[in-house]
Amino acid sequence: MPNLLSYLLLPLSWLYAAVMAGRNWLYEQGWKPQTAFPEVPVLNVGNLRVGGTGKTPHVTWLVQWLRQQGQRPALLSRGYGRRTRGYRLTSPTDTAATVGDEPLQQFQQFAGQVPVALCEDRVAGIRQLLQEVPDLTAVVLDDAYQHRRVQPACNILLTEQQRPFYQDWVLPAGRLRESRRGARRADVIIVTKCPLQLPAAEQQQITRRIRRYARPDVPVLFSGYAYGAPVAVPGTAASVQPGPEVVLLTGIAQPGPLVEYLAEAGYRIRHHARFADHHAFSPADLQALAAQLQPGQCVLTTQKDAARLMEPHLAASVRNLPVFYIPIEVRFLADGAARLAEQLTAYFPPHVVV
Structure with missing residues (x-):
């Protein structure tokens, strides 16, 4: 429910919403140029709300589906939190510091078989990708719903079931990046993080x-989400599968669903070291975490957090910590996967789809 501070901030929200509405109008009227890419379908996964709607696992689902259809997709992200600038194609020597935690996670997820590029300017990034990887048949944009300079073939909008955009306000009173009317640009809307038995x-x-x-x-x-068995984080002391008592480490926007799953799965969280989304872990953070561990306990974390724990400067700090990440997989309710596949297939020529 909105609090008093939210109401006091509403005038600023109206001003911000008006600025964003004016910007969108300029694009829609052609006063600001948009670039389309007839060479390949550009599929954008984004949201109206700041953070935590489940973009990374849905991007993974989309890339996996494309590869199953015989497509050759590439990922393009801004690379939030990286310490580099400009265009960059992820390589095995990159770290979360050079490309960002989410792009590194995606690169590792697909074992380097899917090109993962970074560029703040998505138009320039797509052009560079097409030059460097000429056999591409699709480009997936991660979190570019408000990047209007690109005209995607398909806009996939995500919104959380517990925090839907239609109950939120524009920044700073709420968490929306633009007004609710931005949903009209969507070609598909996915309500995420639902209970798998959500009533019809x-x-x-x-x-x-x-x-x-x-x-x-x-x-x-x-x-x-469907959660998998814990996976040992490389470079840590993880070996034997976790026991019932664990310490949880998260640096994500919404750890609530993971906490709920762990409780349902029978884990007892003795300590939750909770940090802000994309937090850059330090040796001091991990020293404090180690102090919370009791004999027989291990550390559970997310796959995105695990990517940041593998930074070279943290190697000595994690070497003796038993750390596992909990993998997650997107599951669509009812016939959602089939409906999304039908929608996506329309963007690819029949002779390309296997």
């Missing part, structure tokens, strides 16, 4: 509220 009646109610802002023909799909 509740899905219908959410869909009706979304359609107040989206185009009437846009598919509204629902997804949740």
